[in-house]
Amino acid sequence: MTRPASRTTRTSPVPSETAEPTLRDQAPRRHQSRDWPSHWRRPPLIADARLRWALIIAVACYLVLGIGSLEVNWARVADGWERGLRFLGGFLQPDFQSRWGDIEQGLMESLTMTLTATVVGVLISVPIGIGAARNLAPMPVYLLCRGIIAVSRSLQEIIVAILFVAMVGFGPLAGFLTLAFATIGFLSKLLAEDIEEIDAAQAEAVRATGASWLQVLNYAVQPQVMPRLIGLSLYRLDINFRESAVIGIVGAGGVGATLNTAIDRYEYDSAAAVLLLIIAIVMLTEYSSSWVRRQVQ
């Protein structure tokens, strides 16, 4: 944190106390009017003036170029405006009834997909997370597990979903595989970092009793990381539901497919209903998972 206080005190117009009293008596007025600056100006964020101006000009140039590349078709926007208003109207009067069958099926798929993917993802990511912790795993295992994590983290859900849909066909199974795959990268990484930060003294104490590697894991490592593992799993459950609403766009099942269909059919009141349900469920899972996390941690 940069504290501005240190910068302000240096130039503040308070006369110094160290001056001898006799000197002050000789020139009582001049000190206040001339020698000290009577105005304080905030020092600029970037001290070098040339660099500052170069940056400002570069940013301005980029903005002109960037905004110039937008190519807005105003006639199309004017056309769409009416649709936008209709959509806003849909939010005020969402239509849950007429497509309830589709919505229900989509939500069911999303929820089941979320739960199964999270459970399987957690089960797979625990051994990978242990393998990716430098203080528990030998170097080759460590490198392998870190590699798996890097691959899983750098591919976005929707891209993985495209590939899985091409492999196992349309439907929630592709979504389940996608979410489980994404969960592995997220959870293993955080779990590995957590294991690396455990209190080494406890592990050593357990090891000193003659415990094997598995017993050390069970009695020294697991109690230390378990609360955080539960918290992270719940957090990932939350994220997986959000993502399950998206990967349906490329055919991986879930409520995203329902939403996509509703928008394609210009049924904005149904789309608004789906969106409101998504927001409600996300808020619900977020609050309940943060409550549970506060209980465990």
Add this chain to the structure above:
Amino acid sequence: MSGAGQPLWRRRSRAAELLRWLGWLLLVLLFVVCWTLMTQEQIWEFVWDAPTQAADLFSRMVPPRWSYMDSLWLPLWDTLNIATLGTLLALLIAVPVAFLAARNTTPSLLLVRPVALFIIVASRSVNALIWALLLVTILGPGLLAGVIAIALRSVGFIGKLLYEAIEEIDTRQVEAVRATGAGPAQVLDYGIVPQILPAFAGIAVFRWDINIRESTVLGLVGAGGIGLQLKASVDVLAWPQVTLIFIVILATVIASEWLSARVRRALI
């Protein structure tokens, strides 16, 4: 080496142990129910077929068609613009929202703060792709829909982190500025803003990095950028081009992550 009367050491009491097993049993049960519900309409022939499909897909995907790169530079520039302009727009909206949402700067705890918090939550719970899906039907396909979609999604993220930063400021500095006779706007300018500036810059760069990641796929729903090319290539099953686009996206994501990590390290 426990004697006859001495109880063995246990980690938990018997009741706690039973309760735990019950919890795990319920979770397993829930999993089984969800699994059967999810897969009741699954055609398993497709799944058993998956390894051959995957091998087939892979054989079609390599080698990537490198010559396709010529038509990817412009979409890549568009993607960059979507992320950057979207982040800037989000900052413009999120900063006032954050100040309205923070407990210590909001004008009204009862009226304004809940509204600001609702804006933050609503924006956070809807993915950028869904915003883009909506905006494409309203604004038409193109970069503008992408920029606004990114902005709408980022407002919640930036707003949440920023208002938490505002709530955690050192109140003594604010008091000191107020003691000099500063008005509310001056207190904000000299007492609060300098304290949250580093956090603000860090959040902005962090979100920009995430937005680069998200803007690469926005084109799937027509919102411009390299995703448009991805969708076009997937739709005509031009897998060598898809591979090249994946490589480009991966490189962009890694580069932006590296850049943002460096900038954040320099800031904080």
